[in-house]
Amino acid sequence: MPKWSRMEYRAILRYNFERRLTVEQCMDEMEPIFGDDCPSRATVFRWYKQFQRGVFDLEDEPRSGRPADVVNKDMANALEELIKNDRRITYRQIEVLLKIGSQSVNTILHDHIFFRKVCGLWVPQKLTDEQKEERVKWCKSMLKKFENGTSNDVYSIVTGDELSLYSYDVPMRGQHQKVWSFEEDIPTTVKLQARTLKNNTIVVFFGKRGIIERVIMYEKEKKDKDTWYLEKCLPQVVNSLKNMRPKSTLDFWQFHHNNPPAFLSEKVQEYLKSTGLSLLEHPPNSPDLSPCDCGLFPLINRTLKGHQFEDDEELINAWDQACAEITMDQWNQIFDNWFQRMTKCIEMEGEYIEKI
DSSP: OOOOOHHHHHHHHHHHHHTTOOHHHHHHHHHHHHGGGSOOHHHHHHHHHHHHTTOOOOSOOOOOSSOGGGOSHHHHHHHHHHHHHOTTOOHHHHHHHHTOOHHHHHHHHHHTSOEEEETTEEEESSOOHHHHHHHHHHHHHHHHHTGGGTSGGGGGEEEEEEEEEEEEEEEETTEEEEEEEETTOOOTTSOOOGGGOEEEEEEEEEETTEEEEEEEEOGGGGGGHHHHIIIIIHHHHHHHHHHHSTTSOGGGSEEEEOOOGGGGSHHHHHHHHHHTOEEOOOOTTOGGGOTIIIIIHHHHHHHHTTOOBSSHHHHHHHHHHHHHTOOHHHHHHHHHHHHHHHHHHHHTTTOOOSOO
């Protein structure tokens, strides 16, 4: 389907507003149609507020500050570097960090560096024929190895990824109160500055029976991710696996991840091989084939969406509680859907999968 313009999305929002749909009803109608390209709830809420004030002009208001010529090679390189370092970074965070408007961000993303979001991660807009072939080959291999997801060996899979937690300052009675939230869940009423965006990261590993280990990477530890993974995170994961099956060797476990940059470093790869774990590959630029990005993370985010937390400890406790409340049927469904996505990827000859 051709890419919709921002003006076309806004026209739909105006139409739904005139139909007296609520923000939630509007989102419920648009999300199944547009998937990851659907405007965020914050965007819909902002335009509804504007319509309620009697302002129906769908054009962007003129912006003060940086001029329109920010759409250039240097800015494109800077934005691409942000995405390289954080594949989940949001439009709003990009605007804050680069100090440019939403239209400039959109133009650079879609007309210069050619990125789009799939399952919450930035990926190239179009896959090459070679990338599609690699995705199909991987899916066929996984389906054969695990008998279309029916093999008991599925219980030996350990998969994991990173999820960001953000804090920002909320002005209150002349002071600032720090509030924590997940990823895009930042109220539009908060005027963000680059210094307010602090972020820690949850690194989580799980299997078909539930969470195996989760480790917090604090912002100060991100300066040397390799060391953090080698000395803190991965040893904890390995110890948890040993404790789960003390009589088994580590090659029982089949270790999978969605290629976060730190995992691709030579030192981390050497460490993983030295543990004896059986390593499962993952095709590049394929969040739509990840049980984290298309299974666990959306499930947790739906549970915690709209909540604000006074500190990172409260937020992490809420994360742990949300994970504890996931039923065995839901864990099974995450893995069943994963293998269904592999089948659909083959049917679609390696193209991105929006929904199964």
